[in-house]
Amino acid sequence: MLDLVAFILLFPLAGSAINGLFGRRLRKESVGYIACGAIGLSFFVSILVFSGLLALPPEQRIFEKHLFSWIQSGSFNAAAGFQADPLSSLMSLIVTGVGFLIHIYSIGYMHEDKGYHRYFSYLNLFTFSMLLLVLSNNFLLMFVGWEAVGLCSYLLIGFWFEKKSASDAAKKAFVVNRVGDFGFALGIMMIFLTFHSIDFTEVFNAASHGKFAIGDVTITIITLLLFMGAAGKSAQIPLYTWLPDAMEGPTPVSALIHAATMVTAGIYMIARSNVLYMLSPFTMTIVASIGAATALFAASIGLMQNDIKRVLAYSTISQLGYMFLACGVGAFTAGIFHLMTHAFFKALLFLGSGSVIHALSGEQDMRKMGGLKNHIPVTYKTFFIGTVAIAGIPPFAGFFSKDEILLEAFVKGNVIYWAIGAVAAFLTAFYMFRLLFMTFHGESRVDHHVKEHLHESPRNMTVPLMILAGLSIVGGFLGLPGASALNHFLSPVFGGHGHNEMHGSEASSHHGIGLPSLMMVVSTLIAIGGIWLAYQMYVKRQELPKKLAERFALPYKVLLNKYYVDEIYDAVFVNPIKKISVQLWKRVDAMMIDGSVNGVARFFTGTSNVFRLLQTGYVRNYAFYIVVGCIFILILTTWLNK
Amino acid sequence: MEPYLFYVMAATSVVASLYLIFEKNPVFCALYMVFSFINIAVLYVLLEAQFIAAVQVIVYTGAIMVLFLFVIMLLMVNVEQKQKDDLPFQRIPAMILGFVLLVVMGLTIKSKIFQGKEGEYTSAKVESIGHTQLIGKLLFTDYLLPFEMTSILLFVAVIGAIILAKRKV
Amino acid sequence: MITLTHYLVLSAILFSIGVVGVLIRRDAIVIFMCIELMLNAVNLSFVAFAHFLHSMEGQMFVFFSMTVAAAEATVGLAIIIAMFRNKDTVNVDNMNIMKW
Numbered sequence: 001m002l003d004l005v006a007f008i009l010l011f012p013l014a015g016s017a018i019n020g021l022f023g024r025r026l027r028k029e030s031v032g033y034i035a036c037g038a039i040g041l042s043f044f045v046s047i048l049v050f051s052g053l054l055a056l057p058p059e060q061r062i063f064e065k066h067l068f069s070w071i072q073s074g075s076f077n078a079a080a081g082f083q084a085d086p087l088s089s090l091m092s093l094i095v096t097g098v099g100f101l102i103h104i105y106s107i108g109y110m111h112e113d114k115g116y117h118r119y120f121s122y123l124n125l126f127t128f129s130m131l132l133l134v135l136s137n138n139f140l141l142m143f144v145g146w147e148a149v150g151l152c153s154y155l156l157i158g159f160w161f162e163k164k165s166a167s168d169a170a171k172k173a174f175v176v177n178r179v180g181d182f183g184f185a186l187g188i189m190m191i192f193l194t195f196h197s198i199d200f201t202e203v204f205n206a207a208s209h210g211k212f213a214i215g216d217v218t219i220t221i222i223t224l225l226l227f228m229g230a231a232g233k234s235a236q237i238p239l240y241t242w243l244p245d246a247m248e249g250p251t252p253v254s255a256l257i258h259a260a261t262m263v264t265a266g267i268y269m270i271a272r273s274n275v276l277y278m279l280s281p282f283t284m285t286i287v288a289s290i291g292a293a294t295a296l297f298a299a300s301i302g303l304m305q306n307d308i309k310r311v312l313a314y315s316t317i318s319q320l321g322y323m324f325l326a327c328g329v330g331a332f333t334a335g336i337f338h339l340m341t342h343a344f345f346k347a348l349l350f351l352g353s354g355s356v357i358h359a360l361s362g363e364q365d366m367r368k369m370g371g372l373k374n375h376i377p378v379t380y381k382t383f384f385i386g387t388v389a390i391a392g393i394p395p396f397a398g399f400f401s402k403d404e405i406l407l408e409a410f411v412k413g414n415v416i417y418w419a420i421g422a423v424a425a426f427l428t429a430f431y432m433f434r435l436l437f438m439t440f441h442g443e444s445r446v447d448h449h450v451k452e453h454l455h456e457s458p459r460n461m462t463v464p465l466m467i468l469a470g471l472s473i474v475g476g477f478l479g480l481p482g483a484s485a486l487n488h489f490l491s492p493v494f495g496g497h498g499h500n501e502m503h504g505s506e507a508s509s510h511h512g513i514g515l516p517s518l519m520m521v522v523s524t525l526i527a528i529g530g531i532w533l534a535y536q537m538y539v540k541r542q543e544l545p546k547k548l549a550e551r552f553a554l555p556y557k558v559l560l561n562k563y564y565v566d567e568i569y570d571a572v573f574v575n576p577i578k579k580i581s582v583q584l585w586k587r588v589d590a591m592m593i594d595g596s597v598n599g600v601a602r603f604f605t606g607t608s609n610v611f612r613l614l615q616t617g618y619v620r621n622y623a624f625y626i627v628v629g630c631i632f633i634l635i636l637t638t639w640l641n642k
Numbered sequence: 643m644e645p646y647l648f649y650v651m652a653a654t655s656v657v658a659s660l661y662l663i664f665e666k667n668p669v670f671c672a673l674y675m676v677f678s679f680i681n682i683a684v685l686y687v688l689l690e691a692q693f694i695a696a697v698q699v700i701v702y703t704g705a706i707m708v709l710f711l712f713v714i715m716l717l718m719v720n721v722e723q724k725q726k727d728d729l730p731f732q733r734i735p736a737m738i739l740g741f742v743l744l745v746v747m748g749l750t751i752k753s754k755i756f757q758g759k760e761g762e763y764t765s766a767k768v769e770s771i772g773h774t775q776l777i778g779k780l781l782f783t784d785y786l787l788p789f790e791m792t793s794i795l796l797f798v799a800v801i802g803a804i805i806l807a808k809r810k811v
Numbered sequence: 812m813i814t815l816t817h818y819l820v821l822s823a824i825l826f827s828i829g830v831v832g833v834l835i836r837r838d839a840i841v842i843f844m845c846i847e848l849m850l851n852a853v854n855l856s857f858v859a860f861a862h863f864l865h866s867m868e869g870q871m872f873v874f875f876s877m878t879v880a881a882a883e884a885t886v887g888l889a890i891i892i893a894m895f896r897n898k899d900t901v902n903v904d905n906m907n908i909m910k911w
Contacts, residue, residue, distance in 0.1 A: 617907035618729055624834055627739055631746055638750045648813045652821045659825055659848055663832030668840050675844045678825075682851055685818070689862040694873050698854075701877055706847065706884050713888045714840060717895050727837055728904040736834035744827040751819045761866030768867075776867065777874070785871055792878040799882035806889035809896075 001052035002063040005084045008045045008092055009131050011038040016124035023117025032107040035120035039103050039127055043096035050089045061086055061492050064137050064201070071140070075196060083137035083200060087336065087493045091134035091268055094343050095261050099127045101464035102256040105351050108461040109252050109358060119159060119250065126152035130261050134268055139188045139198040142269070146184065146233065149262045150177045156257060157249040169245035176242040180232015184269075187225030194218050204275040212279055223276050223283040230266030234320045237294045241566055243317055247309040251354030254309060259316045259350050260343040267323045267339050271332045274494055278330065288328025288413055292420040295321030297563070299427035303434070304559040307364050308353045311435050315390065316346055318424060322405050325417060331408035332494045333487050337479040338405055340486075341397035344475045345389040348468035352383035355457045355465065356439060361450055366435065371444035375454045380440050382465040387436045389472040391429035392527040394520070399527075400476035407519045422526055429530025437538040648688060655681035668714045676707045690765055693774045818859035825852035839891050839901040843884070850880050 015038025023031050053061045062085040071078040103123060110119050129152055133145030150173075158170030188198060195203045212219050230236070235243035246258045257263070270277060270287065277284055295318045302314035319342050326335035357364055359376050373380040389396035392403065402425060409417040444451070456462070479486045537544045549556045558564065658678035665671050679702040686695035768776060781789050825848060832845030854873045861869025895901050 616729075619903045619906060620729055620732065620834055620837070624732060624736060624739065627743065627830055627834065631739070631743055634743075634746050634750060638746075638753060645813050648817065652817075656821070656824055656828070659828040659832075662841075662844060662848065663828060663836065668838055671841050671844055675848065678848065679851055682855055685821075685855060686858055688813075689818075689858050691858050691862065691870055691873075694858060694870055697874070697877060698851075701881060702847075705881060709884060709888055710840060710844065713891060717892070717901060728907070733835050737831055739834070740827045740831035743830055744823055747823040747826070748820060751816060751823065758860070758864050758866075760864055761868070763867050764865045777870065780867055780871060781874070788875060792875055795882050796878065799885045803885040803889035806886065807892045 001048050001055075002084050003065065004045050005049050005063070005065050005082045005135060006067060008042050008049065008096065009082070009128055009135065011042040011045070012124045012128040012131065014038060016121050016128060019117045019124065020121035023121055026117065028111075028116055031117045031120055035124050036100065036103045036107065038124055039096055039100045042127070042131070043093075043100045046089065046092045046096045049084050050093055053084060053086065053089050058488075058492050062201075066137075076192065078138060078140045078198060080141060081137040082135045084135070085493055086490050087268070087271060088134050090336070090340070090490070092131055094340055095127060095130050095134065098260045098343050098347050098468075099123075099130075099256055101467055102252050102260075102347060102351065105255075105354070105461050105464040106250075106252040108458045109354055110250060113250075115159065119156075122152055122155045122159070123253070123256070126156065126257060126262070130265070133265055137200055139191060139200070139203075142272075143184060143188055146229070146265060146269075147181065149257070149265060150174065150181065150233070153177075153246070153257050153262055156253040157246045159249055159253065163248070166248040169242075169248040173242040173246050176239050177232050180229045180239055182228075183225045183232070184229025187222050187229065190218070190222045190225060194222065200272065204273075207275045207279060214279055215281060216279060219276055220280040220282050223273070223280045224286065226269060226273060226276075227283060227287055230269050230324075231290065232266075233269075234263050234266030234324070235294075235317050236266070236290050236321065236324060237297060240294065240298065240317050241569060244310050244313040244562070247307070247313050251309065251350060251357060254313070255347045255350030255354065258313065259346040263316065263320055264323070264339045264343070267320070267327060267335055270324075270327045271336055271494070274327075274332050277327070284328050284330065286328075288325050288409075288417060291321045291324025291326075291328050292409075292417050292424075293321070294318065295325060295424040296420050296427070297321075299424045299431065300559060301562045302431045303427060304556065306366050308356065308366050308369070308435065308439060309350070309364055311366075311431060312346070312349055312353060315349075315428065315432065316342075318428060319346065319390070322402065322421065322424070325409055325413075325421060326405040329409050329413040329417065331405065331412060333479075333484070333490050334401065334404040334408050336490060337484075337486050338401035340478070341389070341401040341472070341475045344468055344471040345386045345396075345398055348382060348386040348465060348472055349390065351461070351465055351468065352379050352386060355379040355461055356383075358457050358461070359454055360446065361453055363446075363450060366438040368445050368447060369439045370442045370446065371440070372446075372454075373440040376456045378456060378462045379465065382462075382469040383440070384436065385469040385472055387432045391432050391531060392425055392523055393531075394524060395473075395476060397472045397475035399520075399524070400479050403520055403523050404479060406523055407516055410519065411515070422523065425523060426526045426530045429527040430534045433531045433534035434538050437534060441539055442542070644688060648685065651681045651684045651688075654678075655685075669711065672707055672710045672714065675710075676703050679703070690768060690773070693777050815859055815863040819856055822852045822856040822859070825849075825855070837902050837904050839894065839903050840888075842903065843887055843891070847880060847884070850876065 015035050018034055019026070019031055026034075053063070062083070064081055064083050066079055066081040068080050069077065070080040103120075106119070106123065110116055113119060126149060129145050129148030131145075133142055133149060136142040136145060154170045154174045157173050158167045160166045161170070191203060192198050195206050197203055197206075207219070232239045243258055243263065247254050249258070277287070298314045298317035298321060302311050302318065305311045305314060319338070323335045323338050323342070326332070326338060355376065356369070356372065356379060359372070359379070360369065363369070385396070389398040392399045394400075406418055406421045406425070409421050446454070478484070537548075561567070655678045658674045658681065662671050662674040662678065665674060679698060683695040683698040686692075686698060763776070771779075829845045829849035829852060832848065833842050836842050836845065854876055857869040857873045857876070859869075861867060861873075891901055894906070898905055
């Protein structure tokens, strides 16, 4: 059954090819069926592979499928091979499962769009790329998937490319990701130079068998470079700026790519390379610090945004920061756990917001919403579940995963990490409920002509919402503290380093039942606090936000403008580079290069204009020159050759 | 007597050649050309090449001149005066160039680099065998292959002339 | 006494006259005659060499070059006829499309 692992990838690729090549000629229904069918089959195979792994004893749960040798050059050897182990099979389940629901949702959401087949072709291609990323068994093939998801992200953000903001956002995402990818590529080169292999198994075996001391400089550099790639793809400080702009794409795309799957690639990569990261405490500190900083920073920006999708985007960045914090303190299982639950509830929230936008005929500004809960009840209920889940109220999914991260941060990291995480959790609860109250509660601020068209979304959009809502409720039980099924399942991947005691379940069990319970209570109180504050400000006393904004004008403005980070980047990086480029273009390209090329051409044109006059076309004239030549030859042979 | 004959013949052939290049009427040109060639034929006799002299007369007067005159009359070529001359400025330079060529060739001759090994066919020997007989013998022994090849050449020329001159290809 | 040099000088004179004729005449037929003149000038030097060096090779060469001259005259005149038919003239100055 594990042999089928390659088929997980085959179906989306085939679906993408069919829709991309022939989609124009197919009927809309068939395009949708092909795309969803491809992902559905892929999901089914993922389940088969997953159950195949479960049937094996935990130590043997790794399977490599070598397809063919891809690049062979000297000692360098890259194979096209896939790996099914607990981590990759879990990831492929998330990708195909959530992806399947979002595909179905897209049928309804994108129904009116003229680029229907193009959209599904890209979406399938994205799923293929993401699966390539998570299933590959070496760094280079993973990098191929890594770049391919970047490409699909670019294509889908700029899906409505006739809108300038969309194509700009696509370019921004691509360029910012390039910075991170550069680090990742360098990291892979360093890995090859250090380990003489890029195979996961070989590299991690070599690393875990004591060849490298903890804190080894080479490993630190490698892990930092890899983290650079992860920060780019997973939108961490300082490379997060592309993600909010990526909301220019269709909403299901935001759900699938920019919330549930692609942005988690960085987490996956770090979790995959956990052996290397464990060898470098310095990098771990960096990862945890940046994760914590991002979690707080993005959450604070999220407080003041008025675009429903942008709030969710900053929330995504913030939640990704949580995952990095978890990885940074060595709690990889908690990171992956949160990745999974986040995929559920963030996809739900994005799809829900898509449903809201759909109902309001494209309106995204929350100031023009309000009072929608009776108009679109299914969306409201599912959205509420998602909000509660992300806010961290038991027993919803987000509570368990976030709680585990906070616990681990407290136990393995230090109090500062925990405090930052707790503040971020408070802010998260606050802005998510602010979003919920502004959108669904209170008085309606919807435009009149829009209000007449208010309608609940079709079934193929609401059913995925309900399924995701169900997952958001029960997803957390996979990782119940103390009896975590997920912990147990993932332990072959993360628990492999015997010399290191710093992994998941054991650490938390050392501290008995007292601390976890205390933590749970505390984090629940924090979440409720945030909700209470949001309730006070946005339902009870709606004049309060305005007053606060006047009172704290400067912080309010800074937050509203997202700390001016985009402006700072523009001033520090973008504009100088633009200016230099313009100078290079005008001086070097136009004047020197073009000038020299054109100059050569002009020189020959000029001289040719003179010399072509010799070509009179008269035979007698040519005969004249022949005689001149003969005389010279005669002179040469007679006197010079004596 | 021989030197005088040479000078007379040389002078007449040069004069006839000059007339050839300056005469306007192509028919007269052809006649001057033949006159010049007959003078050269006499020089061949002086050089003890009687067969070549005979061939010269037969081929040039009998064949080539007739051909030229035939073509001239066939095409009814005008007197050159009336035709356009796009390169009038080339006349004087061409003559100077011809003179320079002559000087250079004269200097080449004067530098006496033309010295070959003497052959076996002295005048006496040629006399004893007979000039025509000797040429015939050589043609069919030592020069058989080139001789046969000239036959092919003439054949090809005949076909080529027909093809080119035909009205429709 | 007439020497080889006399003949060679005569040959050179005739050849030069032929060259000048080719360069200054416009009538293709006359140009052709001038070329024949040049050929004959060369033939003369061949025969002169043969005589003064007691060899038959020069005369054989003349024999062959005469054959070539005959063939050339045939083909050349045929070309002139074809040219006349296309352009209605034998003036080589009208054949000036071989430029630029």
